[in-house]
Amino acid sequence: MKKSKITAIVGSLRKDSYNRQLALAIKEIIGDRAEFELLDYTDVPFMNQDIEFPAPESVKRVRETIKASDGIWFFTPEYNHSVPGVLKNLIDWLSRPISESEPAILSEKPAAISGITPGMSGTAMAQDYLVMLLSFMNMRIMNRPRLTIPHAMKQLKEGDTVDFGPNMEHLKKQADAFLKFIEK
Ligand code: FNR
Secondary structure, three states, X not given: OOOXXXXXXXXXXXXXXXXXXXXXXXXXXXXXXXXEEEOOOOOOOOOOHHHOOOOOHHHHHHHHHHHOOOEEEEEOOOEOOEOOHHHHHHHHHHOOOOOOOOOOOOOOOEEEEEEEXXXXXXXXXXXXXXXXXXXXXXXXXXXXXXXXXXXXXXXXXXXXXXXXXXXXXXXXXXXXXXXXXXXO
């Protein structure tokens, strides 16, 4: 049987991003049960309708990756109780039609949402905002379980490395659930 392909979108460009670390921990948990790759979208420009058609090469590349994915897993930081601008900008690009004949590429794609923050919210408010946005994209969102990890600073090992050990059970539960969810 062909392996499912999951694309991880991390809403942080920070080198030591806790959300990137979380995505990499999930990649390890998923192992060979699915293809799981982090999307590199650092070269996607700000949405500007003056450059929308023809789409920039970077936008074409991320669209192709999304189209070929069976599921999209969002790992979002919380910025001012919402999602970071870079993530909103990427979603704005992905929301636009490629041509009159091609359907919206996010429509009906399965989506999972996770996030980690040094704050108390565990990114819950950013996630609620993301649910609203992805619903408008007509994505098929896995609302349970969602993963919210608060107090990242209390879970650091050496340097800026997060120890996901205490949350491992929740990480595994969400990974198992999403693998089932994308098969439906
Ligand atoms: C933050 N941060 C933050 N944290 C939080 O829990 N709630 C919030 O509303 C905000 N707001 C916010 C705004 C801006 C502009 C920045 C730069 C940061 C802190 C943020 O969660 C923290 O820096 C995380 O470490 C960011 O995620 P990554 O980069 O570690 O994945």
